[in-house]
Amino acid sequence: MSGTATLSPLNLYQLRRTCGTCSLSELCLPMGLLRSDMQRLEELITPRGPLNEGEHLFRIGDPLRVLYAVRGGFFKSYLVEPSGREQVLGFHLPGELIGLDAIWPEKHQCNAVALNTASVCELPYAQITDLSRQVPGLQHSMLRLLSKELALSHALAGDFSAEERIAGLLLSLSSRMKARGYSETQLTLSMSRRDIANYLRLATETVSRVFARFEQDGLVNVDRREVTLRDMEKLGKLGRCLSIE
Amino acid sequence: METGVRFDAAVARRYDVPGPRYTSYPTALQFSESIGEGDYLRAARASNDDPIPRPLSIYVHVPFCTSPCFYCGCTRVITRDRMAGARYLSRLQREIESQARLFDRDRIVEQLHLGGGTPTFLSDAELAELMGFIRHGFTLRDDDLREYSIEVDPRTVDESRLAAIAAMGFNRISLGVQDFDPDVQKAINRIQPREGVLAVISAARRQGFRSVAVDLIYGLPRQTEAGFARTLEQVIAARPDRVAAYSYAHLPQSFKAQKRIKAEDLCAPEVKLALLGITIDALTAAGYVYIGMDHFALPNDELAAALADGSLQRNFQGYSTRAGLDLVGLGMSAIGQVGDLYVQNHRLLDDWAAALDAGRLPIWRGHRLTREDRIRRAVIRALMCRGELDLREFGERFELDFRSHFATELDRLVPLEEDGLIEIAPSRLHVTPLGRLLVRAIAMQFDAYLGRQSSRETRHHSRII
Numbered sequence: 001m002s003g004t005a006t007l008s009p010l011n012l013y014q015l016r017r018t019c020g021t022c023s024l025s026e027l028c029l030p031m032g033l034l035r036s037d038m039q040r041l042e043e044l045i046t047p048r049g050p051l052n053e054g055e056h057l058f059r060i061g062d063p064l065r066v067l068y069a070v071r072g073g074f075f076k077s078y079l080v081e082p083s084g085r086e087q088v089l090g091f092h093l094p095g096e097l098i099g100l101d102a103i104w105p106e107k108h109q110c111n112a113v114a115l116n117t118a119s120v121c122e123l124p125y126a127q128i129t130d131l132s133r134q135v136p137g138l139q140h141s142m143l144r145l146l147s148k149e150l151a152l153s154h155a156l157a158g159d160f161s162a163e164e165r166i167a168g169l170l171l172s173l174s175s176r177m178k179a180r181g182y183s184e185t186q187l188t189l190s191m192s193r194r195d196i197a198n199y200l201r202l203a204t205e206t207v208s209r210v211f212a213r214f215e216q217d218g219l220v221n222v223d224r225r226e227v228t229l230r231d232m233e234k235l236g237k238l239g240r241c242l243s244i245e
Numbered sequence: 246m247e248t249g250v251r252f253d254a255a256v257a258r259r260y261d262v263p264g265p266r267y268t269s270y271p272t273a274l275q276f277s278e279s280i281g282e283g284d285y286l287r288a289a290r291a292s293n294d295d296p297i298p299r300p301l302s303i304y305v306h307v308p309f310c311t312s313p314c315f316y317c318g319c320t321r322v323i324t325r326d327r328m329a330g331a332r333y334l335s336r337l338q339r340e341i342e343s344q345a346r347l348f349d350r351d352r353i354v355e356q357l358h359l360g361g362g363t364p365t366f367l368s369d370a371e372l373a374e375l376m377g378f379i380r381h382g383f384t385l386r387d388d389d390l391r392e393y394s395i396e397v398d399p400r401t402v403d404e405s406r407l408a409a410i411a412a413m414g415f416n417r418i419s420l421g422v423q424d425f426d427p428d429v430q431k432a433i434n435r436i437q438p439r440e441g442v443l444a445v446i447s448a449a450r451r452q453g454f455r456s457v458a459v460d461l462i463y464g465l466p467r468q469t470e471a472g473f474a475r476t477l478e479q480v481i482a483a484r485p486d487r488v489a490a491y492s493y494a495h496l497p498q499s500f501k502a503q504k505r506i507k508a509e510d511l512c513a514p515e516v517k518l519a520l521l522g523i524t525i526d527a528l529t530a531a532g533y534v535y536i537g538m539d540h541f542a543l544p545n546d547e548l549a550a551a552l553a554d555g556s557l558q559r560n561f562q563g564y565s566t567r568a569g570l571d572l573v574g575l576g577m578s579a580i581g582q583v584g585d586l587y588v589q590n591h592r593l594l595d596d597w598a599a600a601l602d603a604g605r606l607p608i609w610r611g612h613r614l615t616r617e618d619r620i621r622r623a624v625i626r627a628l629m630c631r632g633e634l635d636l637r638e639f640g641e642r643f644e645l646d647f648r649s650h651f652a653t654e655l656d657r658l659v660p661l662e663e664d665g666l667i668e669i670a671p672s673r674l675h676v677t678p679l680g681r682l683l684v685r686a687i688a689m690q691f692d693a694y695l696g697r698q699s700s701r702e703t704r705h706h707s708r709i710i
Contacts, residue, residue: 192294205351211296224295 018042027095027179028069029123029141037135044127047071049119057098057112057120064102066122070094073118074190077110078198088199090152091115091191093176097123097145115190152242156201160241165200166210167235168242170220174229175243185229248552250535251678252525254518256664260686261514263706265695266538267629267688268561269587270622271612273580275694276589280611288586289347292571299571299584301348302356303379304561305337306576308594309366310398313502314435316423316465316493318707320578321362322594330367333576333594336601338378340575343606345382348573354383355570357393358562359415365401369409376413383573385414389455392417392567397445400437404448411452418449419458419487425479426472429465432510439479446483456546459485463520464493466510473520477527487548488533488541489563490524492517494707521710525682537629537681540564557630564630577607585614617693620645625688632676632684657690685709 019030019042030038049071051057057068057075075092089110092098102108103125132139160168170187178184189196193211197204211227214220219235221228229235265272292298308322309329322329357379359372367375379385385393394417395410402410410418424430425439449457459480463473480488495511497503512520525535533541534549540563542548551557551566558565561572561580574581577597580589588611591597600607614622620643627634636647648655655669662669666680667687680687686709689695 189296193296193298194294196296204349208297208351215297222295222297227296 019045022071023181024069024071024095029097029128029138029145031141031144033135033137033141037137040131040135041128041138044124044131045069046122046124047119048122051114051118051120053114053116055114055118057114058102058108059111060108062108064099064106064108064125066124067100067102067128068098068112069121069123070096070098071119071121074115075112075118076115076191076195077112079110086198088191088195090149091173091195091199093173094180096176100142100146100149155242156199158241162200162202162206162210163213164238164241165202166196166207166214167219167239169196169200169239170227170229171235171239172242174232185232187227187229189225189227248534249678250525250529250681252522252682253679254515254522256666256679257518257521257683257710258514259664260666260683261518261708261710262686264685264689264709265692265706267625267685268559268563269580269582270625270692271614271618271694273587273589276587276610276612278610280586280588280608280613282606282608284586284611284613285581285583285588285606285608286347288583289344289571292583293349293352298349298352299569300353300355301383302560302567302570302572303354303358303383304572304574304576304579304581305357305359305364305375305379306362306574306579306590307333307359307364307367308362308577309333310361310363311366312434313505314423315433315502315505316462317502318494318496318500319362320592322577327368330371332598334367334371334375336598337375337576339601340607341378341382344573344575348383348571350384352384352571354379354385355390355392355567356562356565357385357391357414359395360562361396363398363401364395365397365406365410369406372410373413380414387414389416392565394419394456394458394562396421399442399445402445404452407445407448407452407454411454416454417456417458418454419460419489420445420485422459422476422480423462424465424468424473425476426468428467429472432466432506434505443479443483446485456486458487458489459483461488461490461524462493463490463524464495464512464517466506466512468512468516468520470516470519470523474523474527477524481527481531481533484543486543486546488528489539490521490528490541491539492521492707492710496707518710521682535681536564537632537684538564552630555631555633559626559629585619587612587614619643620650621691621693624651624691628674628676628687628691629684632681634674636672636674651691654690658687661687661690683709 019025019038020035025031030041033041070092072094075098077089077092077098079087079089081087098112099108101110132142173187174184177187193207194204197207211222215222219231221230308320310321310323311325313323393415395415397418397420399420420442422442423433423435430436446457461476461480495503528541529535532544534544534552536542536548536552547566548557548564556566558568571584572582574590576590577594578590578592580587588608590607591600591609597607624634640647658667658669661667665677666683668675668677676684676687
């Protein structure tokens with residue numbers, strides 16, 4: 001995404017060793033925790049990275065050992081259908097948790113791959129659940145993140161046009177970037193158009209056609225992977241469907 | 246937008262040094278063998294991933310000629326063996342198939358160009374087969390917006406061949422004319438009577454080609470002002486949409502065929518300058534617009550419109566109206582460009598064939614553009630295509646301060662400003678009508694590689710005039 005240069009894993013690593021000083025803590029698991037509780041959480045967490053583009057965090061069937069919080073970079077989670085076709089489940093930005101769908105049956109249900117240079121925090125699952133029994137805020141935080149994932153997959157299942165879906169994705173990325181202190185109008189798409197198409201259940205050509213139409217209508221500017229959102233109001237109307245904030 | 250052009254023999258003589266034509270920046274001389282097939286495969290696959298992938302341009306090189314024109318500096322193979330075409334075609338098919346697999350089918354081929362050599366060395370059946378291979382692997386367009394062109398040797402076609410070529414999807418042709426003067430034609434080993442060439446031009450019009458271009462060369466052996474003036478008059482009377490008047494580059498060390506041109510037949514430098522002068526005068530007086538470098542076009546041609554509205558582009562085919570295409574180069578010595586990567590195929594027929602026979606793409610060398618390359622390429626393109634550069638806008642686009650980034654280059658431009666080629670204002674550079682003709686000399690000041698080239702390398706560049 002836009003500004004990933006300043007969000008590089010190395011940089012963050014130097015800036016932050018604890019949740020208390022992490023700029024993402026208000027979006028991530030520690031959200032709303034008391035200082036003392038956050039310290040107990042910090043003790044369980046191990047930073048990992050950098051991961052290179054294309055490197056997997058986990059694959060389907062791997063036992064659930066840890067959950068991952070994205071610290072830097074961009075991840076894609078996906079399934080591989082028996083036919084060999086990929087099915088993209090989601091894109092994960094810094095401050096977001098990956099691996100929640102492995103809680104039952106304690107095996108990863110999808111693959112997670114870095115779309116650019118990335119880093120994560122590992123949260124050992126068993127210890128986190130133990131801790132969440134003692135820290136109600138943490139339990140609530142987990143449920144909140146799970147619920148958000150559910151809502152998004154419901155939204156994607158809806159009967160929406162290609163325009164609505166693409167506007168929805170752009171808005172979702174825009175608001176997530178804004179929450180992380182980045183520009184809400186300058187997006188760098190780390191994912192390929194094939195991934196976008198797959199995620200939104202559209203044909204690859206349709207994605208490009210809609211982007212071209214948006215550009216023609218003055219809604220966006222597209223320069224290779226750089227997308228500038230020019231008409232937030234129109235995009236907002238179109239993209240309501242995927243908005244779960 | 247500056248569209249005028251002014252010729253001043255005294256100034257032109259001062260700037261008549263060897264220099265690149267900047268159909269690319271950096272030029273092919275910077276290509277290195279450290280770039281190979283793997284780099285290209287990755288770049289080509291990644292080029293499908295943008296939200297709106299770039300459309301495609303295809304160049305096919307057909308290297309064969311039945312006899313050598315002595316002036317020619319193209320990569321070519323002289324043969325009378327008609328089977329050479331068939332053998333070449335079967336390997337081209339393999340190359341087209343491998344290349345086509347790399348690009349998503351919704352990436353439309355906006356531009357297609359067959360160059361040579363002599364593309365019409367291939368028979369109609371072979372050309373149709375070639376177009377069939379391309380059509381099978383790529384998505385061609387059938388409407389008027391396509392720019393599908395072929396270089397035609399007027400000696401090799403008649404109206405029925407032109408009809409066949411049009412039916413294959415070509416809507417533009419360019420004809421190698423050079424000079425109608427029989428004396429010159431003899432000296433360059435290219436005898437093609439005027440009547441035949443003019444007949445091809447009118448036949449092309451009847452067959453519905455949207456654009457007919459004529460190539461002329463000044464500075465050829467035995468050329469005279471009177472003779473070339475007559476050629477210009479006759480060409481102008483046929484009203485081709487575009488006229489290119491190239492400067493003959495006598496580089497016999499680099500191009501073997503040129504050794505057969507007798508030194509005593511060569512044009513004196515004054516004559517060559519005078520030929521350029523009368524070319525510009527004749528074409529502009531006849532209503533042709535000077536596009537840039539060696540190119541002229543009728544005012545209703547889209548190149549003239551692109552020049553006027555600032556959208557003119559420069560690529561391997563010279564000036565163009567189309568921007569932002571990925572170029573797929575096919576055939577021996579062909580150059581391709583995908584995103585920031587340039588690649589060039591093997592220059593020798595045997596090497597090209599051997600790579601394909603071994604199941605590889607026949608890539609010989611290439612260059613990956615650095616950020617600095619992209620910045621300099623943008624400067625050179627702006628100067629060559631728009632004759633104008635807004636320093637602040639440019640600085641914002643590339644997040645730099647133009648005046649400090651290019652302090653040395655701006656210093657080097659001062660003598661050119663004194664000679665009236667360019668105006669250096671606090672916020673912009675402006676190429677004057679005098680400078681437009683010598684724009685290579687201006688562009689060279691921004692070429693980061695020129696200083697480091699050996700004299701052997703500079704010999705590869707033609708002279709500016």
